[in-house]
Amino acid sequence: MFTFASVKPRAAFFVVILVVFVLLLLRSARVVPAGHVGVLDLFGNVRPEALPSGLHFVNPLARVHRMSVQTHEVKETMDTPSSEGLIVHLDVSILYHLDPAKATDVYRTIGRDYETVLVKPNVRSAVREVTSSYQAKALYSPEREKMSSEINQHIIAAVEPRGMVIERMLLRDVALPLRLQQAIQEKLSAEQEAARMQFVLLKEKQEAERKKIEAEGISSFQKIVAEGINDNLLKWKGIEATKELALSHNSKVVIIGSGKEGLPVILGGDTNPPAGQPAPIPHR
The missing domain is CATH 1.20.5 (Single alpha-helices involved in coiled-coils or other helix-helix interfaces)
Structure with missing residues (x-):
């Protein structure tokens, strides 16, 4: 019959060591899921490099804080004044993600709730600052794109040095008082x-x-045509026309002697009388 008393003390010691080793091995194995990095914290000492996604074996006493590096959306709805003092209702969305290379710095200086502490306040501040420099009508004109770009640049300048990467700023909706909207339109x-x-x-x-x-x-x-038509040209054209008539096969009567500058007069004759008319009676 097996009893603990029958186990040799040396063998029992090795069994205990093996169990402790297995427990420590399981305790030291940490998995960082995809889209995250792990920040290793051992009694307040933060490892400079973040752990990438995957399986890692670390000090069993250390804590691994998972921080998402996936794209997040921040939505803000606010009422902010324009340059002329009109209250404008805006809906804004920001797409951003945590810079993996700066995850440990963010953990040390801001903490894990960086969206509430860093991103949202700077979004609200940038929107108010830029909107206050534009008239309300700019929100209903091509200047709206310029204003959106300025808001985006203000947010980038405020949060990217702290470890956030701004992907895009979306100005989703703009609302003014109805009468003002009609006047602007x-x-x-x-x-x-x-x-x-x-x-x-x-x-x-x-x-x-x-x-x-x-x-x-x-x-x-x-003017050019008029200058080109002179008496000599007209005479030449008349001679050509007279020549063509004279060479035709129709009978004609030519009268010569219409003057020094005149052309012969050609009277066409037709031996056959027109239909329906009697032929002339010759004189005896």
């Missing part, structure tokens, strides 16, 4: 109509210039 519509009329006037002016140039071209052409 009417003003923007009037400005667009004025710009359209300027375009129409410019187009009409260009068309008038085109017609003027066209008229000048026609006038120049007529």
Whole structure:
């Protein structure tokens, strides 16, 4: 029969050592999940390098704090004044993630709740600072993109040196008092109509210039043609026409002697009378 008393003390010692070793091995094995890094803290002493995702064996007495390096979204809804003192309602979203290389610094200087301590306050501060330098109508004009870019740059300048990486800033919604919205829309519509009329006037002016140039071209052409037609040309054309008539096979009567400068007069004759008319009776 087996009893503990029958086990040799030396063998029992090795069994105890083996059990303790297994327990320590299990205790020292730490798994850092994907999308996280591990910050090793041993009695307040933080290891300079963060542990990447995967299986690690560390001091059993140390604590491994998991910190996410995945993309997070911060949503802020706030009422902030514009440059003219109007209260503007804004919905803002920030996409960011923790810089893995600075995870240990963030843990030491800010802690694990860096979103509440660092990110959100700086988002609110940047939105208020930038919005206060723009008029309310900028939120309904192309300047909105410029304002969003400035807010993004302010946030980057405030949080990236502390270990946060800003991916994108989204200005999701803007709300003004209804009467002010209508006034801004009417003003923007009037400005667009004025710009359209300027375009129409410019187009009409260009068309008038085109017609003027066209008229000048026609006038120049007529002047050149008029200068090219003289008496000698007309006489030559008359001679050509007379020659063609004289060479035709139709019977004709040629009258010569219409003056020194005149051309022969050719009267065409037709031996066959027109249909429906009696032939002339010759005189005896």
